[in-house]
Amino acid sequence: MELVAGIDAGTQSLKVLVYDPAARKVVASTSASLELASGADGSREQAPADWVAALNSCFAAIAPAVRSRIVALAVSGQQHGFVPLDAAGQVLAPAKLWCDTSTSAECTQIMDAVGGTAQTIAAAGNPILSGYTASKLPWTKTHRPEAYANLATILLPHDYLNFVLTGERFCEYGDASGTGWLDVRTRTWSPDLLRATDPDRDLAACLPPIAAPEALYDIAPAAAKTLGLPATVKVAVGGGDNMMAAIGTGCVTPGRLAMSLGTSGTLFAYSDTPVVDPEGAWAAFCSSTGGWLPLICTMNCTVVTEQVADAFDFNTRHADGHLRNTPPGADGLVMLPFLNGERTPDLPLGKGVLAGLDTTNMTPAHFYRAAMEGATYSLKYGYDAFVRGGMQFDRIVLTGGGSNSAQWRQLVADVFGLPVDVPTQSEGAAFGAALQALWALGHARGEGASIADITERHVALDPQLSARPDPARGHAYATAYARFLRYLDALTPLQRG
Template sequence: MTLVAGIDSSTQSCKVVVRDLASGALVREGRAAHPEGTEVHPDAWWAALLSALTAAGGLDDVAAISIAGQQHGMVVLDADARVIRPALLWNDTRSAQAARDLIDEFGAADLASRTGSVPVASFTATKLRWLRDAEPDAAARVAAVALPHDWLTWRLRGYGPADESELGPVLEELVTDRSDASGTSYWNPRAGTYDRDILVAALGHDAVLPRVLGPAEPAGTTIAHTATAAATTAATGRPAAAAESTDVAGTTTTVTIPAGIVVGPGAGDNAGAALGLGATEGDVIVSIGTSGTVFAVTGAPSSDATGTVAGFADASGAFLPLVATLNAARILDSTAALLGIDHDTLGTLALAAEPGSHGLVLQPYFEGERTPNLPDATATLFGMTMASTTRENLARASIEGLLCGLADGLDAVRAVGVEPRRILLIGGAALNPAVQQIAAQVFDVAVTVPEPGEYVANGAALQAAWTLTGTRPSWPVSLVASPAADHRPIIREQYAARAAAAPTAPTPAALTPIASPA
């Protein structure tokens, strides 16, 4: 049996799956937590990756490996390959003004044409601009910029600071892939090249950027070495003093990396999920995780000058128009906590209410929002009357608000040419029967729910197999639910009416601090 490994280094944790190359069957797996927050030192990801590899039984019998990861995170390295400061993650909105500054300088239409997207606070270029303005001394030291999966792939291959790695600080050995590069706002998916003018405008000077690999193009092969990560503080992920007891890894973690493992190019998390699901044209993936995403595999690149749709590349050689929301599963977490119940009970209450929640509408911008681009927005509950304000209606309104935001995303990807045939609903919340049933009422396209799985890690494993053999595998994906179509237009009509009346309602052409979809 030939084994391949896939890694998902997400916002919350690192997951490792080891699969049989021929069948895709899961052989073993491991997991380790990441620190919370929107600013995390990359050392915490490295410690978690090594811990997860250990939990998954190591790599001694693995022939190929690939890493998918959270997109956009800003990893800045100095000339000695040391991390200059903790990485700003995709969900850190402090760079919202930087995004507006870049739009003012280049113009939204020009940026969309050059990079496929209009930058928002999530994207790497805006975080570099924030660094230039807020921490100019740190920005001046930047010799290379990488994304989370780029940096982890580089470390796994044996590179890093001289005193921490076998191969040393060779910045030119950093690599990435099309999907993750397309989320930086300084790479052109149509041309397949970096836009150095935008990088310089963001950071203030040029820097080493990872070489962009094609689908299934190997990053290289591992050398025999011992990978080590010191304990890191749970709060920040920074290396901890030996005497400290609050750490992620607990103690120093050491993993023996054998020679000769083929290392795949890696991918952004959404592109990894698309690979893992075997998505093809006509499939729209709606993911309900920490963030919400709506994306589809298409044969042609797209651009959207309003900034609503990001014209990303995918991990297969095609393209991945994507809409993302900051608020997704945590909407249900917050509502369930407010009601003092668990998610199952929340679903039961929601199904006891009528579609439309008797006029109660939740606009769920609990932590600002990316789509529409309202980084300083807050959540609002509309339509509260003596009749509508019940536990049942509030439970249902939270699910309807979550899904209406994602349905707006479906409309946006349709507007750039996607013709949806079915929706693949994934993420932990997708397993809730109430979410499934209400999704079939909110969306006007057939909804299917694949079996639970680590689809980002699975996609990375599939990519590892593809890189090893030169042939893309076709691993089976089972469905666990296909709720009957039951479209109820009232749900979205109410949501749209409230959004239009709200003082922070988006104006697509404006892209201003309070009114800019992205």
């Protein structure tokens, strides 16, 4: 009769999923939309209070009889966000998010202070890329001096929701590795990166302790009352949305490649050892299960297809017809879909580009196909780096909102030349958080099941949603991808200003 819950605080919405492990089914799922404040300088911010309001709204929409059976929960959250708290736990400023490119100059400043990109990777395993948490601290020091002066604790979005739920300030290895401050090889904060970010204060004093992956905390009485949950609920450490999606797709053992088609696009694969690229071609993150999670992130995925659909006044849920009515390669129309700047390829100041327009392809269907292909080609660009690094995969497990599109599933299979499978639970991050809570609870009870055991038992694939590569289409996409790369190479100097 026991239930576990997963909370996924994303960029566009917050979702709550309640799972029955005995019946192996989701018994409740709710969501609440979130507003994003955007600025012409590339700033992307949200009010943490809105996350809390959305959390309260989601739980209020779940039947009391279901809430009363929840025994453990965990939070998945958008990575890289910067939530500054004062000593009393009050938020000092809006949270700057993963897609905020207004601090790209600060990324360079930090790496220059370490000695350059190569030295930064040597010190911590990752360069400081656009959107990483580290760059937001010096920006805050310059632009929000009062918040900087009163800063006591730096939390990530999922850390902040854990703080609301438990009253405790802590983080975990997976999400912490996306700050840019964590030495991913040793799983400790890098003194060199902290000093390079701010030589005037001890940033280590502002960073919360790092909790073990299987740690459990008690829910705060006030939070339990507000959410209508039992006072005995346990809160697992959770993690970044990519780390939780890795659990939700079963990507917790070597050899499996997962792809998330959400607001951003990601590729990630589990490893038992650190996988650091000396050129910084991928993010050398930690997992939230005790290992590592080499990861490729693009900043523009479903956000691009949705923008095109909005521009032409149609719903993305009914857009597969546009793909069926246009050929692979969109009759030569190419989109560099960098509406939010881009991380892969590394063009934080990049802008979207349409190329190859002619009288045959200037239609809404072609624009939509070019957007979907462009978002997929950006991920292929990152995948090629994985392959050059010696990684090998025999299939892709797909999650995120884009996985609901049959045409996009087939597009991924054809572009990557790999079979595509889709879990029955489409909300990979929320489901992964629920499974992490289940794992941590079992560990505390001495049950001994590993996270791999848990995912083997509970992550099921839907055979009706699988896609297999078609050689003929694959050839056409290879030609179109080569065209995309030529435009990318030609326009990169302009994109870097």
